[in-house]
Amino acid sequence: MSTTHSPSSGEEMTAEEAAQLSPEEAMIAGAEADGIYIVHRRERFPIAGTKAEKRAERTIATVFVIGFLAAVAFIVVFCGAVPYEFKLPGAGNQNYRYFTPLLGGLLGLALACIGIGVVLWAKWLLPEEEAVQDRHDGASDMTQQILGAGTLVSGFEDLGIARRSMLKTTLGLAGGALGLVPLVALVGAMIKKPGRGPGQSLFHTPYGPGVPLVYSDGRRVSPDDLQPGGIATVFPGVEGGVKNSDSPTLLIRLRPGQTVKARKNQANFGWGEYVAFSKICTHAGCPASLYEQKTGRLLCPCHQSQFDVLQDAKPVFGPATRSLPKLPLDVEMVDGRQYFKARDDFPEAIGPSFWERP
Ligand code: FES
Numbered sequence: 354m355s356t357t358h359s360p361s362s363g364e365e366m367t368a369e370e371a372a373q374l375s376p377e378e379a380m381i382a383g384a385e386a387d388g389i390y391i392v393h394r395r396e397r398f399p400i401a402g403t404k405a406e407k408r409a410e411r412t413i414a415t416v417f418v419i420g421f422l423a424a425v426a427f428i429v430v431f432c433g434a435v436p437y438e439f440k441l442p443g444a445g446n447q448n449y450r451y452f453t454p455l456l457g458g459l460l461g462l463a464l465a466c467i468g469i470g471v472v473l474w475a476k477w478l479l480p481e482e483e484a485v486q487d488r489h490d491g492a493s494d495m496t497q498q499i500l501g502a503g504t505l506v507s508g509f510e511d512l513g514i515a516r517r518s519m520l521k522t523t524l525g526l527a528g529g530a531l532g533l534v535p536l537v538a539l540v541g542a543m544i545k546k547p548g549r550g551p552g553q554s555l556f557h558t559p560y561g562p563g564v565p566l567v568y569s570d571g572r573r574v575s576p577d578d579l580q581p582g583g584i585a586t587v588f589p590g591v592e593g594g595v596k597n598s599d600s601p602t603l604l605i606r607l608r609p610g611q612t613v614k615a616r617k618n619q620a621n622f623g624w625g626e627y628v629a630f631s632k633i634c635t636h637a638g639c640p641a642s643l644y645e646q647k648t649g650r651l652l653c654p655c656h657q658s659q660f661d662v663l664q665d666a667k668p669v670f671g672p673a674t675r676s677l678p679k680l681p682l683d684v685e686m687v688d689g690r691q692y693f694k695a696r697d698d699f700p701e702a703i704g705p706s707f708w709e710r711p
Pocket residue numbers: 634635636637638639641653654655656657658671672673
């Protein structure tokens with residue numbers, strides 16, 4: 354028969370005797386058997402159901418409800434109830450940029466509310482307790498294991514789950530909704546296709562027929578601006594065009610004698626000795642802007658992809674596998690001076706590859 358020594362009584366306790374104890378008695382006896390002495394233990398609310406206890410419960414339940422609402426809002430936003438490309442006043446063409454922060458904020462709020470609620474539950478409703486413990490070696494015998502189980506049960510009873518149905522419900526709601534979040538993210542990502550909403554933002558830039566090319570300060574770009582072999586970063590001259598992340602375009606003036614071997618159906622995209630390519634690297638989206646004018650090589654500094662401008666920005670070295678998209682150029686006269694404009698948008702999507710390219 355396994356026994357354990359109860360320091361408070363000084364007597365050995367059998368497994369049968371231990372099994373007769375209430376969870377709280379077992380917890381205290383088990384703690385003492387392990388050399389843990391509870392020197393102070395007090396219920397926060399010795400009389401159950403007082404106004405103060407109910408107020409504490411309601412406050413914690415409110416925190417859980419906020420967590421529940423935040424998790425549900427995350428799911429609703431993720432599923433597209435908030436327009437995927439909604440626009441805020443003054444946001445120009447950056448009409449989708451608040452989507453991800455919104456998801457992050459709601460998920461953070463849901464997690465924070467559950468965490469704060471659990472901490473408040475422990476601080477406000479669990480019994481106050483101070484204990485000191487002796488250290489000892491060796492495995493526990495059966496009696497100690499039973500007493501240890503009593504400790505767990507007693508701790509669970511201290512939570513008051515059975516009689517605190519409001520907290521149980523609200524925590525269950527918040528935890529359940531939060532539990533759905535990874536599922537929704539997994540399944541939703543397979544359902545929702547990027548760029549399929551209004552405007553198809555992943556497939557189009559602000560360029561279009563007649564859109565002027567401008568520098569970052571808004572000045573229009575003229576063919577007279579560049580020396581042979583020179584380059585300039587230009588943008589679409591529309592509202593928000595300079596800030597748009599897929600707008601940066603590299604305008605290149607070839608050196609005398611250099612020609613571009615154009616890809617199919619794009620032979621007339623250049624203008625004179627000028628060609629224009631998207632500056633966004635097709636590997637991982639860095640700006641490819643180191644131009645070696647003698648060889649016509651364009652280098653992306655991030656992972657050393659090289660694009661041969663004389664072969665229509667075809668990748669010739671490094672991890673990029675797709676040519677830089679080419680912008681169809683044209684020129685118009687304004688006040689007796691020539692200025693560049695786009696004949697149309699880029700014919701393909703900008704930047705790194707993703708599935709279902711058109
Ligand atoms: S982003 Fe350009 S090489 Fe990787």
